[in-house]
Amino acid sequence: xxxxxxxxxxxxxxxxxxxxxxxxFSLWQRHRRLSKREKNSR
Amino acid sequence: xxxxxxxxxxxxxxxxxQYWGLVRAPADRMMGDVYRILFVHVPAAWNALLLLxxxxxxxxxxxxxxxxxxxxxxxxxxEIGLVLTGLVLPLGSLWAKPTWGVWWTxxxxxxxxxxxxxxxxxxxxxxxxxxxxxRRAKISSAVGLLIYLNVPIVxxxxxxxxxxxxxxxxxxxxxxxMVLALRLNAFALLGLAVFFLVQRMRLLKRExxxxxxxxxxxxxxxxxxx
Amino acid sequence: xxxxxxxxxxxxxxDFLMEYRxxxxxxxxxxxxxxxxxxxxxxxxVDPALMRKMAPGLFWLTLFFASTLSLEHSFQKERExxxxxxxxxxxxxxxxxxLGKLLGNLLFISLLQLFLLPLMAVLxxxxxxxTLGTVLVLGSxxxxxxxxxxxxxxxxxREGQFLLPLLLYPMLVPLLLASVKVTELVLARxxxxxxxxxxxxxxxxxxxxxLGSLLTAExxxxx
Numbered sequence: 140x141x142x143x144x145x146x147x148x149x150x151x152x153x154x155x156x157x158x159x160x161x162x163x164f165s166l167w168q169r170h171r172r173l174s175k176r177e178k179n180s181r
Numbered sequence: 182x183x184x185x186x187x188x189x190x191x192x193x194x195x196x197x198x199q200y201w202g203l204v205r206a207p208a209d210r211m212m213g214d215v216y217r218i219l220f221v222h223v224p225a226a227w228n229a230l231l232l233l234x235x236x237x238x239x240x241x242x243x244x245x246x247x248x249x250x251x252x253x254x255x256x257x258x259x260e261i262g263l264v265l266t267g268l269v270l271p272l273g274s275l276w277a278k279p280t281w282g283v284w285w286t287x288x289x290x291x292x293x294x295x296x297x298x299x300x301x302x303x304x305x306x307x308x309x310x311x312x313x314x315x316r317r318a319k320i321s322s323a324v325g326l327l328i329y330l331n332v333p334i335v336x337x338x339x340x341x342x343x344x345x346x347x348x349x350x351x352x353x354x355x356x357x358x359m360v361l362a363l364r365l366n367a368f369a370l371l372g373l374a375v376f377f378l379v380q381r382m383r384l385l386k387r388e389x390x391x392x393x394x395x396x397x398x399x400x401x402x403x404x405x406x407x
Numbered sequence: 408x409x410x411x412x413x414x415x416x417x418x419x420x421x422d423f424l425m426e427y428r429x430x431x432x433x434x435x436x437x438x439x440x441x442x443x444x445x446x447x448x449x450x451x452x453v454d455p456a457l458m459r460k461m462a463p464g465l466f467w468l469t470l471f472f473a474s475t476l477s478l479e480h481s482f483q484k485e486r487e488x489x490x491x492x493x494x495x496x497x498x499x500x501x502x503x504x505x506l507g508k509l510l511g512n513l514l515f516i517s518l519l520q521l522f523l524l525p526l527m528a529v530l531x532x533x534x535x536x537x538t539l540g541t542v543l544v545l546g547s548x549x550x551x552x553x554x555x556x557x558x559x560x561x562x563x564x565r566e567g568q569f570l571l572p573l574l575l576y577p578m579l580v581p582l583l584l585a586s587v588k589v590t591e592l593v594l595a596r597x598x599x600x601x602x603x604x605x606x607x608x609x610x611x612x613x614x615x616x617x618l619g620s621l622l623t624a625e626x627x628x629x630x
Binding site for chain 2: 141142143144145147148150151152154155158159162163166169170173176177180
């Protein structure tokens with residue numbers, strides 16, 4: 140049985156949260172940029 | 182507003198599923214606590230494969246029906262599938278190091294995933310280089326089809342090349358708590374992925390509308406006709 | 408159907424004539440292949456036993472890199488001065504155009520192989536055999552199918568020729584693995600077992616991608 144190794148587990152969960160949050164954030168930013176462009180094009 | 186409520190619910194569900202995987206599920210007899218990485222790794226791999234399959238369907242239906250909707254579906258699911266594939270690879274390394282002692286092996290599934298990542302990243306780069314939306318949709322759908330056909334061939338050839346592979350652990354050999362945690366995590370991530378997919382498709386639709394509007398000539402002032 | 412083949416042959420013979428009259432593309436590709444063979448042996452080793460062992464892999468890598476140089480240019484003439492649109496206005500079947508280009512590239516790559524093989528045999532001290540021929544034909548068919556597909560694609564972009572290797576090479580991974588493996592087995596005179604599975608994989612690969620790219624070629628070529 141492997142003992143310990145929690146640092147790998149935390150690393151994995153942290154990475155998952157980081158990647159998903161950054162992708163969500165990038166979507167939100169693209170949404171804001173589009174809204175700005177929509178205003179300008181009118 | 183509605184989407185914000187849904188997002189908060191999805192994040193809470195995701196956190197709950199992870200809590201279940203980290204705390205409620207018992208430690209594995211062989212792997213100890215390290216195996217908990219699988220609760221994020223395996224759902225990410227499943228969902229990545231699912232999204233890339235959706236993008237294949239989108240490509241196929243676009244070429245058959247020529248409706249922009251299918252191209253938006255193909256593009257969005259490809260992008261999110263790529264993000265998840267990019268997540269699966271380092272998660273796999275984090276799993277491999279404590280259990281096998283190395284960060285990387287030339288295992289068929291690992292190698293195929295890596296090649297998959299490069300292939301789909303190439304299509305997304307290609308999309309940026311074509312301006313005309315119809316040509317962009319046609320070309321990237323054709324490439325998307327070929328790439329997806331290539332996946333099983335890559336897998337098979339790498340497997341024969343290495344001539345070794347491990348068996349997948351089936352749910353029957355696992356503790357029921359572990360199975361539950363795995364399923365919870367898979368559905369939680371699926372929920373988030375679908376949310377992203379819907380948002381991404383909305384963005385693409387808005388972008389197409391704006392581009393269409395901008396490409397039209399500015400309206401003539403009144404009284405300027407003829 | 409006969410019109411289709413007439414068009415294919417017309418494209419093929421047009422390209423053949425053009426390459427024959429201006430041989431710079433062929434000559435530079437052949438020299439680049441020779442150069443690569445030299446560079447590989449400089450970079451890796453001068454140990455003859457080791458070189459003989461690595462020869463199959465190096466041969467296919469050389470072939471991939473050198474043929475990319477020529478594949479990049481296989482639609483070059485059509486890109487200029489609206490010739491592409493001209494061909495389509497003349498009513499050519501996009502698939503015939505694709506197939507003609509494919510056959511041209513196949514011819515080109517076969518010539519490259521005929522040039523590289525004897526050099527390889529001399530430089531890396533390997534023995535040639537006729538069984539090797541089958542592998543070479545199957546491998547170069549796959550290479551020229553996908554190569555033509557992606558060069559048609561990148562040629563239709565205003566910029567972005569640099570994308571060709573990025574898109575093409577990952578698709579060629581199974582082809583590379585199968586070709587190198589069979590070449591190794593043939594050179595090691597291992598005539599039973601494994602070799603057949605790899606040959607089958609090569610054939611499946613060729614058929615799938617030939618059909619797949621013929622079916623989707625019109626989306627790339629039509630404008």
